[in-house]
Amino acid sequence: MSTAALIMAAGRGTRAGGAKPKQWQRLGNRRVADWTLAAFADHPAIDRILLVINPEDAAEAPDGIDWVPGGATRDASVRAGLEALADEDVTAVLIHDIARACVSADLITAVAGALEAHRGAAPGLPVADALWSGTEEAQVRGIVPRDGLYRAQTPQGFRFADILAAHRAHPGGAADDVAVARAAGLDVAIVSGDPDNIKITTPADFSRAERILGARMDIRLGNGYDVHRFGEGDAVILCGVRIPFDRGLDGHSDADVGMHAVTDAIYGALAEGDIGRHFPPSDPQWKGAPSEIFLRHAVQLAEQKGYRVGNVDCTLVCEEPKIGPHASAMMEKMGDIMGLAPDRISIKATTSERLGFTGRGEGIAALATATLVQP
Numbered sequence: 001m002s003t004a005a006l007i008m009a010a011g012r013g014t015r016a017g018g019a020k021p022k023q024w025q026r027l028g029n030r031r032v033a034d035w036t037l038a039a040f041a042d043h044p045a046i047d048r049i050l051l052v053i054n055p056e057d058a059a060e061a062p063d064g065i066d067w068v069p070g071g072a073t074r075d076a077s078v079r080a081g082l083e084a085l086a087d088e089d090v091t092a093v094l095i096h097d098i099a100r101a102c103v104s105a106d107l108i109t110a111v112a113g114a115l116e117a118h119r120g121a122a123p124g125l126p127v128a129d130a131l132w133s134g135t136e137e138a139q140v141r142g143i144v145p146r147d148g149l150y151r152a153q154t155p156q157g158f159r160f161a162d163i164l165a166a167h168r169a170h171p172g173g174a175a176d177d178v179a180v181a182r183a184a185g186l187d188v189a190i191v192s193g194d195p196d197n198i199k200i201t202t203p204a205d206f207s208r209a210e211r212i213l214g215a216r217m218d219i220r221l222g223n224g225y226d227v228h229r230f231g232e233g234d235a236v237i238l239c240g241v242r243i244p245f246d247r248g249l250d251g252h253s254d255a256d257v258g259m260h261a262v263t264d265a266i267y268g269a270l271a272e273g274d275i276g277r278h279f280p281p282s283d284p285q286w287k288g289a290p291s292e293i294f295l296r297h298a299v300q301l302a303e304q305k306g307y308r309v310g311n312v313d314c315t316l317v318c319e320e321p322k323i324g325p326h327a328s329a330m331m332e333k334m335g336d337i338m339g340l341a342p343d344r345i346s347i348k349a350t351t352s353e354r355l356g357f358t359g360r361g362e363g364i365a366a367l368a369t370a371t372l373v374q375p
Ligand SMILES: Nc1ccn([C@@H]2O[C@H](COP(=O)(O)OP(=O)(O)OP(=O)(O)O)[C@@H](O)[C@H]2O)c(=O)n1
Pocket: 008, 009, 010, 011, 012, 013, 014, 015, 016, 023, 052, 070, 071, 072, 073, 074, 075, 077, 078, 096, 097, 098, 099, 100, 199, 200, 201
């Protein structure tokens, strides 16, 4: 079975307001559309994603995602998307509003899983509040029994051939795809909806969605510690900056103790061991290597796993050389390598009051902490 996600994004978002349709507006550190697409792109049950947009928004479409033009109404847009998939080997389709950016992986799993036993499946929330009917003057006219009533959500899932035929036969004007399916006589199973799967409809919904997504945010913390002893040389390299000195630091690579501690903090936050695991000292290719190779690798690994570096704090422990005059150059260099703003990097130094190996001037130690945030 090949399952496609058809993401409906051709609406104008008039109720939400703003300078551009709601799906292209910011929600935290990404656009609404990017949250929704990421939920499906990362999901193992989804083999293919097709986005339906208004052609006026072509410049907003994310790279690497196929899109087709939608229509004037939601059901016309869905039909356009289904027709575009008709020649592909798609057996099931999950049709989702891009405006439901808080959709969870569990809900996608539940709808996709229900399609193994049912021809159609969609999430619904039983109505929990009392229901009234009202007059145009906002007076209560009567009480509506709520038994058996559900609030409809997306993604709504169907066998592909069924829902394509149902849309082709439908005269238009349906609120959702379950309505189209039912008009064609298809049975649709109700799976448990998710109260957090809100549809961003009005301006107030943006902050609700941010709260929901913020509560899900995964923050990781890692620490790193490294030591290199002094040896022959006329300079040390610390956090990417060459500092002339009457000795150098010994090491297999360029012995940048500060950069190593930061790199290990990132690996630590990922539970990915340390530099030695990724760049074994027994491997001659790393002899004298610039340590930014290691740091770049750690940052890339974090990105591959869906994290970005939030901030980094590094303390160098030595009596000499003096770090203060070089700290801002170090922060700039580290920021360049990590793609991090300077105000998210702290590099500072302390002596150890002439105690221990650093106090006796035998080497330099470095400690670092890094946070990783998802997404
Ligand atoms: N012609 C249309 C109209 C709507 N949609 C999509 O269908 C979903 C329905 O949500 P809704 O809140 O109604 O979106 P809009 O139509 O954009 O909002 P509004 O009614 O406030 O303009 C949205 O993801 C929207 O982009 C679509 O693809 N094509």
